[in-house]
Amino acid sequence: MSLKSINPTTTASWELLNKHFEAVKDVHMSQWFAQNNDRANQMTIKWEDFYIDYSKNRITEDTLELLLKLADETKLKEAIDKYFGGDIINKTENRAVSHTALRCPKDKKVFIDGVNVIPEVFEVKKKIKDFSNDIISGDRKGYTNKPFTDIVNIGIGGSDLGPAMVVDALQYYKNQLTTHFVSNVDGDHVNEVIKKLNPETTLFVIVSKTFTTQETLSNSTTIKDWFLQSASEQDIKKHFVAVSTNIEKVKAFGVAEANIFPMWDWVGGRFSLWSAVGLSISLSVGFENFDQLLSGAHKMDEHFKNEKFESNIPVILALLSIWYANFFKCESEAVIPYSQYLNQFATYLQQAIMESNGKSVDRNGKKVNYQTGNIVWGEPGTNSQHAFFQLIHQGTKLIPSDFIGFVKSLYGNKEHQDKLMSNFIAQTEALLNGKSEEEVVLELKRQDVSDDNIKMLTPFKVFEGNKPTTTILINKLTPESLGKLIALYEHKIFVQGVVWNVFSYDQFGVELGKQLASTILSEINNDVTIVKHDASTKNILEYYKKLT
Numbered sequence: 302m303s304l305k306s307i308n309p310t311t312t313a314s315w316e317l318l319n320k321h322f323e324a325v326k327d328v329h330m331s332q333w334f335a336q337n338n339d340r341a342n343q344m345t346i347k348w349e350d351f352y353i354d355y356s357k358n359r360i361t362e363d364t365l366e367l368l369l370k371l372a373d374e375t376k377l378k379e380a381i382d383k384y385f386g387g388d389i390i391n392k393t394e395n396r397a398v399s400h401t402a403l404r405c406p407k408d409k410k411v412f413i414d415g416v417n418v419i420p421e422v423f424e425v426k427k428k429i430k431d432f433s434n435d436i437i438s439g440d441r442k443g444y445t446n447k448p449f450t451d452i453v454n455i456g457i458g459g460s461d462l463g464p465a466m467v468v469d470a471l472q473y474y475k476n477q478l479t480t481h482f483v484s485n486v487d488g489d490h491v492n493e494v495i496k497k498l499n500p501e502t503t504l505f506v507i508v509s510k511t512f513t514t515q516e517t518l519s520n521s522t523t524i525k526d527w528f529l530q531s532a533s534e535q536d537i538k539k540h541f542v543a544v545s546t547n548i549e550k551v552k553a554f555g556v557a558e559a560n561i562f563p564m565w566d567w568v569g570g571r572f573s574l575w576s577a578v579g580l581s582i583s584l585s586v587g588f589e590n591f592d593q594l595l596s597g598a599h600k601m602d603e604h605f606k607n608e609k610f611e612s613n614i615p616v617i618l619a620l621l622s623i624w625y626a627n628f629f630k631c632e633s634e635a636v637i638p639y640s641q642y643l644n645q646f647a648t649y650l651q652q653a654i655m656e657s658n659g660k661s662v663d664r665n666g667k668k669v670n671y672q673t674g675n676i677v678w679g680e681p682g683t684n685s686q687h688a689f690f691q692l693i694h695q696g697t698k699l700i701p702s703d704f705i706g707f708v709k710s711l712y713g714n715k716e717h718q719d720k721l722m723s724n725f726i727a728q729t730e731a732l733l734n735g736k737s738e739e740e741v742v743l744e745l746k747r748q749d750v751s752d753d754n755i756k757m758l759t760p761f762k763v764f765e766g767n768k769p770t771t772t773i774l775i776n777k778l779t780p781e782s783l784g785k786l787i788a789l790y791e792h793k794i795f796v797q798g799v800v801w802n803v804f805s806y807d808q809f810g811v812e813l814g815k816q817l818a819s820t821i822l823s824e825i826n827n828d829v830t831i832v833k834h835d836a837s838t839k840n841i842l843e844y845y846k847k848l849t
């Protein structure tokens with residue numbers, strides 16, 4: 302595999318960043334605001350309905366300049382052109398990475414292996430549209446001739462997390478259909494869902510790019526067996542559809558060929574919600590809203606592809622993340638959406654980010670000698686303020702946090718929205734400025750606290766501040782703005798992978814556990830005698846077998 306790729310730590314900018322880090326690492330951000338009253342404006346990007354203020358980060362203009370130099374030295378522009386150009390950038394799987402083609406307008410051309418794929422993308426989109434309309438309108442009915450009431454998406458990983466997050470996020474826009482998600486092979490999970498279903502009015506969407514995933518095949522079989530307790534084999538074609546690249550295996554399962562929505566190997570699972578993997582989204586909110594989601598993502602694609610790096614949102618966010626991961630040595634970063642609609646957003650990002658950049662071998666096959674990947678986590682505000690903000694404010698960890706908020710609520714309750722957003726704004730202010738010893742003493746004195754208690758309490762009530770945040774403020778949560786937001790993070794992941802010189806689009810790390818599980822399952826089923834395990838695994842396996 303002849304690859305010419307660059308170890309970031311060998312670049313001039315990396316060396317300069319190391320020196321620069323020593324000079325700025327202990328400076329309190331508030332000093333930079335005091336020295337430059339235009340800092341906030343200079344470090345804010347206004348793009349369409351997005352307002353991105355990254356001034357509350359531990360950076361100066363020099364930091365930014367060096368990070369942008371790093372982007373240039375690691376050939377980011379060339380990489381972006383290959384990404385959008387349909388080049389085989391997923392080298393280890395010999396595939397293009399072209400989920401962006403799924404949201405292109407019809408008149409665009411994207412060539413993969415010499416073929417313009419846009420026509421077939423639009424063929425599948427039409428199939429999604431027609432099918433969604435038939436189900437939502439009640440024109441397409443179940444085996445007892447009743448309209449459908451429930452949709453069940455059966456899938457896991459990228460065949461679940463994206464659709465589940467978007468369906469939840471866009472529930473304001475949903476129609477009369479109720480959408481359920483079955484993912485884990487945990488039998489109690491699928492049974493809890495089945496309990497809610499009427500086989501006569503439920504549509505099952507089996508989503509599996511490979512159609513070999515144990516969880517999805519197990520759940521689909523369990524659900525099909527349950528369905529056939531009330532219906533007959535020929536009714537399957539009314540109630541089961543599938544999304545996959547593996548047409549033969551889908552047909553073997555019993556899904557009618559006309560009910561198969563194809564997808565492509567140049568769409569990675571964790572980036573596939575824009576394909577027919579997003580069928581449950583289209584069923585839940587209607588095809589028009591699904592198409593708006595794609596259109597928003599396309600707008601972010603164009604921004605990312607064409608905007609100069611110093612005002613390019615995914616580039617700036619990615620470079621900030623590298624600054625914290627590789628120079629401040631931050632162990633994780635948080636994503637805090639101030640909207641309950643986005644309560645699955647961090648969970649969705651965990652696969653997108655950690656399955657992409659959780660790699661320790663570079664694109665030359667050499668072990669890396671620097672940090673890669675981000676541990677990302679988070680929950681909506683204001684709940685997170687009552688959960689883990691103590692640690693972010695006064696703990697020993699430095700946790701760069703993205704605060705995502707919306708100016709307008711969807712139901713228009715201004716009183717609630719003002720309270721929500723006052724917290725959104727106040728938290729980043731508190732994390733920046735903290736509370737000094739003087740301020741604490743003054744406050745305690747005002748509360749008539751005794752001098753002894755003031756002396757005792759003060760150390761516990763001081764907030765250092767200097768905790769970095771990026772504010773992402775969006776006018777309103779709509780299918781389009783959600784599409785922009787998701788694409789923003791997809792491209793952030795891409796930029797990080799390029800700078801870290803890793804392959805972001807394979808996921809070999811998920812295979813070993815699956816292989817060992819299949820061996821242990823055979824041992825549990827006594828198909829084979831227990832093979833050699835370490836003592837711990839052997840004990841656990843024998844203990845389990847004894848009790849089942």
Ligand SMILES: O=P(O)(O)OC[C@H]1O[C@](O)(CO)[C@@H](O)[C@@H]1O
Binds near residue numbers: 458509513811
């Ligand atoms: O869609 P499939 O092929 O069932 O795969 C499900 C998921 O399993 C993985 O291959 C491993 O987690 C993901 O990349 C993928 O999204």
